[in-house]
Amino acid sequence: MFSGGLTACFWPIILVLCLTRNTYILPVAEAIWLTIPSSGTKCVSEEIQSNVVVLADYYVIDENNPDQIPTISARVTSPFGNNLHHNENATHGQFAFTTSESGNYIACFWKDGSHKQDSELTLGIDWKIGIAAKDWDSVAKKEKIEGVELVLRRLQGTVEAIRGNLVYLKDREADMREVSEITNARVAWFSIASLGVCIVVSVLQIWYLKRYFVKKKLI
Amino acid sequence: MEKIWGQTWALMGLLLLNSVCNVSSLSVTVNDVECVYEYVIYEGDTITGNFVVVDHDIFWGSDHPGIDFTVTSPGGNTVHSLKGTSGDKFEFKAPRNGMYKFCFHNPHSTPETVSFYIHIGHIPTEHDLAKDEHLNPINVKIAELREALESVTAEQKYLKARDTRHRHTNESTRKRVIGYAVGEYILLTLVSALQVIYIRHLFSKSVAYNRV
Numbered sequence: 001m002f003s004g005g006l007t008a009c010f011w012p013i014i015l016v017l018c019l020t021r022n023t024y025i026l027p028v029a030e031a032i033w034l035t036i037p038s039s040g041t042k043c044v045s046e047e048i049q050s051n052v053v054v055l056a057d058y059y060v061i062d063e064n065n066p067d068q069i070p071t072i073s074a075r076v077t078s079p080f081g082n083n084l085h086h087n088e089n090a091t092h093g094q095f096a097f098t099t100s101e102s103g104n105y106i107a108c109f110w111k112d113g114s115h116k117q118d119s120e121l122t123l124g125i126d127w128k129i130g131i132a133a134k135d136w137d138s139v140a141k142k143e144k145i146e147g148v149e150l151v152l153r154r155l156q157g158t159v160e161a162i163r164g165n166l167v168y169l170k171d172r173e174a175d176m177r178e179v180s181e182i183t184n185a186r187v188a189w190f191s192i193a194s195l196g197v198c199i200v201v202s203v204l205q206i207w208y209l210k211r212y213f214v215k216k217k218l219i
Numbered sequence: 220m221e222k223i224w225g226q227t228w229a230l231m232g233l234l235l236l237n238s239v240c241n242v243s244s245l246s247v248t249v250n251d252v253e254c255v256y257e258y259v260i261y262e263g264d265t266i267t268g269n270f271v272v273v274d275h276d277i278f279w280g281s282d283h284p285g286i287d288f289t290v291t292s293p294g295g296n297t298v299h300s301l302k303g304t305s306g307d308k309f310e311f312k313a314p315r316n317g318m319y320k321f322c323f324h325n326p327h328s329t330p331e332t333v334s335f336y337i338h339i340g341h342i343p344t345e346h347d348l349a350k351d352e353h354l355n356p357i358n359v360k361i362a363e364l365r366e367a368l369e370s371v372t373a374e375q376k377y378l379k380a381r382d383t384r385h386r387h388t389n390e391s392t393r394k395r396v397i398g399y400a401v402g403e404y405i406l407l408t409l410v411s412a413l414q415v416i417y418i419r420h421l422f423s424k425s426v427a428y429n430r431v
Contacts, residue, residue: 032257034247034256042247043248045245045247127245168379169375176386183393187396190400193404194400197408204411205411
């Protein structure tokens, strides 16, 4: 009876460890893996609108020598050039921020100079923005919901995020249509202006040559 | 006691099913070959995704031949491949579980930025239902609903990436219109000034004394 109770305790704990963000205790297959070249940096970026929560986790994966994992450095920059996160000589790290401006957010990783091997590194990145970055465990605890209700609440959040995305796409398409219309008008005006420049220049030419020939007493 | 453990298991099962569906959406610059790895937990999962080549400087007109996209299974076979596209969607069933490799190959020397999105979705089958008696058919329906919503989100990400690409093309066209027009005017003025100078030169005393 005692041993049965222990094993019944064991598996939920393992599952909880898997589901929470202890990715360095039990790496969860929720992330994508990238290879960092032995020289140079590897950058990933995403174009994010303003007022969006970004949550990311990165960790070095090296199965060959688990006791001497190579270290990397990371830097995250905002579209205006501000440094949002900087980490040196680490095997794992995480960063979280809310975007204040819309644009391209870039996260760059490079190998530290201390490891001179020519091998490539594998880096796991777990990058979540918007509704995927929401902490549903705290919502469940705060509102005391669980099970099917929590799942449906998550789905409702997803649907609202979809609607928000549609509105955003519509606005961007409207902006782009304006730029296209302006370009269209500009092409028309510049073509007419080029014709005008042609005529003006040829009139000036003829006027100047006539004046020159009159001066030289040729006509 | 049994009931409490049963409820705990149901909760854990639901949480596990809902966290298996992972999403990754990023942009990466492809110089030659860029590979992204993602782990598929269950065999038979549907892997969906899309990618769009975003940063695309067309100069002399004819389009870039595009990039090649290959998906390799953990056994080394090519599961899916697309050649010479500037963006596409893909969907296939994973033949086995393990680490899948998604590779972008750029045949040209100019680096291209590729924005991609990969989603691995799992819907519990009857086998999973039979294995765990705390899963009932509502979990299957919820998983299907969640997968449908994820497909809408994936489509939106694809549209957003394509919109970004069109925006880049539009901005580049706008700048080039002004550049070419101003360059055209300057060239025209320069050529006509050169014409006038040449005619003057023809009539100058040193060259053509009374020849004309």
